[in-house]
Amino acid sequence: MSAVEALPESLAGRTVAVLGGTGPQGRGLARRFAAAGLSVVIGSRSEERAAEAAATLAEAVGGQVTGADNAAAAAAGDIVVVAVPWEGHGELLTELASALAGKVVVDCVNPLGFDKQGAFALAVEEGSAAQQAQAILTDSTVVGAFHNVSAVLLEDPEVASVDTDVLVLGDVREATDLVQDLAGTIPGVRGVFAGRLRNAHQVEALTANLISMNRRYKAHAGVRVTDV
Numbered sequence: 001m002s003a004v005e006a007l008p009e010s011l012a013g014r015t016v017a018v019l020g021g022t023g024p025q026g027r028g029l030a031r032r033f034a035a036a037g038l039s040v041v042i043g044s045r046s047e048e049r050a051a052e053a054a055a056t057l058a059e060a061v062g063g064q065v066t067g068a069d070n071a072a073a074a075a076a077g078d079i080v081v082v083a084v085p086w087e088g089h090g091e092l093l094t095e096l097a098s099a100l101a102g103k104v105v106v107d108c109v110n111p112l113g114f115d116k117q118g119a120f121a122l123a124v125e126e127g128s129a130a131q132q133a134q135a136i137l138t139d140s141t142v143v144g145a146f147h148n149v150s151a152v153l154l155e156d157p158e159v160a161s162v163d164t165d166v167l168v169l170g171d172v173r174e175a176t177d178l179v180q181d182l183a184g185t186i187p188g189v190r191g192v193f194a195g196r197l198r199n200a201h202q203v204e205a206l207t208a209n210l211i212s213m214n215r216r217y218k219a220h221a222g223v224r225v226t227d228v
Contacts, residue, residue, distance in 0.1 A: 007037055008181045016182070017041040017077025019070045019092070020084035022053045025108065028154025029081060029146060032162070034063040036185035041066050043073025060157065074099040079182065081106045081146070082133065086122070089129055093136045101139035104175045106182070107200075108146035109133075110207040118212055121205035128200035130169065143170035143179045144200040145191070147207055150220035154186075161188030164222030168193050169200045192225050 016033050020026040021042030034040045034057055042057070042065065044050035050067030058065040066076075074080055074096045080103055084092055089109050093100070109129040111122040126132040130144035145168045153159050166183035168191050170176040180191030194203060206223070213221040 007185065010178050010181045011038060011185070014078040015039040015041060015076060016079045016081060017043055017073040018081045018083055019043040019073060019096075020082065021067075021073070022046075022049050023083060023085070024151035024155065025146070025149075026081070026083035027053060027057070028149075028151045029083060029108075030065070031057055031061060031157075032154055032186040033182075034058070034065050035061040037063060038185065039064040041068055041073045041076045043068055043070040045070060047072070071096060071099060077103065079104050079106060079178070081108060083108050083146075085109075086111045086129065090132055090136060093133055097137055097139070100137050103140050104178060105133060105137055105140045105142045106145050106179055107133045107142055108144070108149075110147055110204045112208055112211075118215065119208040121201075121208050124201070127198060128204050130197050130200035130204070134197055141170070141172050141175045142197065143168060143172075143175050144197060144203060145169070145179045145183060147204050148210055148223050149189070150214075150222060153220050153222075162186055162222070163188050163224075165189070165225050166191045167203050167223065167225075169195055169197055169203060171196050192228055 018026045018030045022044040042054045047069040054065045054067030107130045134142040183191030210221045
């Protein structure tokens with residue numbers, strides 16, 4: 001069975017756009033989605049960088065991969081993954097609100113700070129990055145997911161199976177089911193519903209704990225949920 005045939009029905013014919021697709025997390029997710037047979041658009045502030053990244057990825061894994069600036073990528077995607085730095089999160093989504101209207105937007109941004117003691121969670125006025133996204137994108141359906149997945153493992157072509165669960169948060173069942181299906185296209189990954197969007201803060205903040213684990217144990221720690 002080919003990768004395309006293995007896609008769940010909910011994702012058939014859908015295009016996934018990854019905003020910030022030239023950064024480590026965005027590149028890693030784009031790689032795995034393309035390898036699964038999904039049509040992928042890599043978005044970046046620079047159309048040229050996006051096109052270069054798309055060409056490299058298409059050569060590496062095959063499939064339909066294109067590059068565009070973030071605005072064009074947002075317009076092209078049926079499902080749009082936001083993997084941009086926290087510092088530019090609100091500004092970018094405000095600019096793209098009209099292009100993202102009516103779409104499922106998957107926010108995987110972690111508002112973190114770093115100092116001599118390591119990573120720590122930042123306070124967000126709306127409660128979390130995902131809630132900020134929903135406050136800005138009033139005509140979109142925002143789902144929080146992919147916060148705790150190692151970019152190193154996603155990008156490594158030698159890693160056949162990424163051993164982790166993806167915690168999926170949102171207020172619309174159809175959208176969270178869709179994103180769980182999207183997570184499941186990555187070998188070894190399972191999407192697990194983890195509550196409404198108001199619970200996204202602790203999932204985003206958990207990334208700071210995982211970074212601390214990775215530094216101590218020289219690992220690429222992930223999350224597994226038991227008894228589900």
